[in-house]
Amino acid sequence: MYELITINNKELPIFFGMNSLRLFCKATNKSLNDLSSLGSNMSLDDSCELIKAGLIDGHRKAGKDFKMTIEDIADLLDDDMDLLARAMDIFSSQFTTEGKGNEKGNTLPRKKKS
Numbered sequence: 001m002y003e004l005i006t007i008n009n010k011e012l013p014i015f016f017g018m019n020s021l022r023l024f025c026k027a028t029n030k031s032l033n034d035l036s037s038l039g040s041n042m043s044l045d046d047s048c049e050l051i052k053a054g055l056i057d058g059h060r061k062a063g064k065d066f067k068m069t070i071e072d073i074a075d076l077l078d079d080d081m082d083l084l085a086r087a088m089d090i091f092s093s094q095f096t097t098e099g100k101g102n103e104k105g106n107t108l109p110r111k112k113k114s
Contacts, residue, residue, distance in 0.1 A: 001015075002014060002015035002058040002061045003015070003090050003093075003094075005058075005086055005087060005090060007076055007083060008076065008079060008080065012055060012058065012059070013055075013058035013059055013061065013062035013064065014054040014055050014057075014058035014087065014090055015054060015058040015061050015094070016053075016054045016057070016091045016094045016095055017057060017094070019057050019060070020053040020054050020057035020058075021053070023052075023053040023056060024046075024049055024053040027049045027052075027053065028045065028046055028049050038050070038091075039088060039091075039092075044074075045070075047077070048073045048074050048077065049070065050087070050091070051073050051076075051083070051084070051087045052068065052070055052073045054090070054091065055068065055073075
């Protein structure tokens with residue numbers, strides 16, 4: 001189920017699931033293994049792309065059109081620096097790296113030990 005995130009006094013649907021991660025990987029040329037370290041040392045591009053992917057998938061699940069560009073997402077972050085933290089909180093609540101998963105059993109891949 002998607003969640004609503006408040007951005008510029010508007011509630012927008014956001015969802016981080018396999019499709020949003022697929023979109024993020026495609027946009028950033030990251031692999032599934034790269035997702036285990038997501039959130040640490042993220043680039044500005046990565047943070048914008050992750051929020052965009054979550055919003056795209058949230059809108060898809062809500063049956064709404066999504067027309068924001070990556071530049072629009074960057075502008076939103078300029079206006080609201082807490083947006084990234086709120087989006088990452090939602091991401092963390094929907095996915096876990098502890099192997100527990102969310103209500104659908106989704107988990108991020110664990111980093112392989114050497």
